[in-house]
Amino acid sequence: MPDQAHHPDRSPIRDVQSYIGLPLIYNHWYVAGFDDEFGEMPKAKTLLERSIVFYRTKAGELTALQNRCLHRSFPLADGTLNGDNLVCGYHGMEYDPDGRIVRIPCQDRVPNRKLKKYPLRKQGPYIFIWMGDEDAVDESKLPDFSFLGDPQYECVHEEKFVEGSYLLMMENLNDLTHFSFLHANSFAFGEYFGRLETEAGKDEEGVYCYRLDRDWKRQTERLPPALQEKLKGKEVLNRNGGVNAGPGLFKGFSPLYVYGADGEVEMELKTYVMHFVTPETKTTAHYWWSLCRDYGLGNDEAKAATKALFSRAFDEDLWAIRNMQALLEQDHADYEELIIAGDQAGMLFRREVLEWVKAEYPEFR
Ligand code: FES
Ligand SMILES: [Fe+2]
Incomplete structure (x- = not known):
């Protein structure tokens, strides 16, 4: 195996080829489809x-x-x-x-x-x-996604398909530093985004990663004009990120906190961006996304524009994953994966996936 010389560490944590080759994990909840x-x-x-x-x-x-x-x-x-x-x-x-x-x-x-x-x-x-x-069956492993059916939220949903490992998609979701580059033509965030203060770790919900932005202009420019007016002169904080709530469940959450003069949170505008990625095989996956928010409701034009923007951005993720999967399958030479700052949550999630694999496959223990 001449390839081995280029892979000093083939552990699934340090090596994406080994990672996406892990067996599928069954004792979990996945999305089967729309009701x-x-x-x-x-x-x-x-x-x-x-x-x-x-x-x-x-x-x-x-x-x-x-x-x-x-x-x-x-x-x-x-x-x-x-x-x-x-x-x-x-x-x-x-x-x-x-x-x-x-x-x-x-x-x-x-x-x-x-x-x-x-x-x-x-x-x-x-x-x-x-x-x-x-x-x-373990009910405790099914997170509460009740906002998906809550009339206080307005939601859009869409089904797509991943031509690559569901793990590449799950990793894409907990590392938003790609926003400024892969989504340069859709979300169009500047390079500042990858340098924002970051909170990453693991809690009872799963591995999470959030980027904190206190910039008033950036946080309000996409809001409906009436809301923008209401927020004038206020301090704001956006926590943009989410949690890997299962092998194929990603709960994206991007609340905007608005602070009153006393420094207390006076208003919270909630946006959930859910991603459900259910492997079909090890190299293909069913994929559904939903965006739900509890502000700026009742504007069908804005709702359609939001859906179109996010759909276009998620097609960019799917394009990247298709190309990465193809390369990972075709070419195993001269390759050693480099880990960078944006991979913090990705690494934590790889560890968690490996634990789930060990729980089902004694040969991995
Ligand atoms: S009855 Fe189903 S295969 Fe024979
Ligand atoms: Fe993306």
Whole structure:
């Protein structure tokens, strides 16, 4: 292996090729899709290299089952429905919405076997899925994203696709020093952004990173004029960043604090920018983003402009990740990853990912 000479440290913490090669981690919640994309007709999706069939019972209950007939691996989404039961399109084996076999047409005996069933939870417009074993489901690992369905917030949402490892995307999200460069034509932040005072660490929610900006002009110039007027002469502070709240859950948060004459916070304008990245395979991922805010509401034109701006910026991230993934796969020579100041949270998150991998794969301990 001549390559090895160029890789003094192949640990997944110091080496992105090893990092994105880590096995997928299942005992966590991921987004499966928008609630309204799932109807009564069976729909198959591949999440974390598992083919899953989703359908709703007549009562509207959404179910997610292993999309593989227990007989000969026919994909059940290509079968038919008999009431609430899924009928395999090959030899007609019938499963109830919990995945239990209820009928085998060519015999009387019905073995006590069932398909793997995936627990689902709804928050706002999203369906979250537990990818681990049904009896190991951990509600405490599902963060509270209730603002996604809270009428006090106005939200925009969009689905995209990542042609690269979900880990590259998650790392992109907790390092905003790329704003000034990769997003020079969208967010258009100056180089100052990467030098702002930074708070990075890990708390009960996960690995976080925020950049602190107290510049009045920068913080108010994109606000609606009426709000700008209201904030005249006030001290402001923006904490821009977020937390990696799971392997594929990123809770971006960018509150603007407005201080009164007594130095107390007088107003807080909240903006959440959520990113949900669910691996399809190790090298591709489903991706949804949502932006929710509790100010400047009711202006459809502004809402559409915000959605267009963020969508364009996130396409820039996807372009970068596609190109990085391709290069990482093609060329392994003369390469040793350099770590810089903006990587603080990225490094912490790599450590956390490695801990999650160790918890599921004894060979990594
Ligand atoms: S493959 Fe499904 S019944 Fe045979
Ligand atoms: Fe970005």
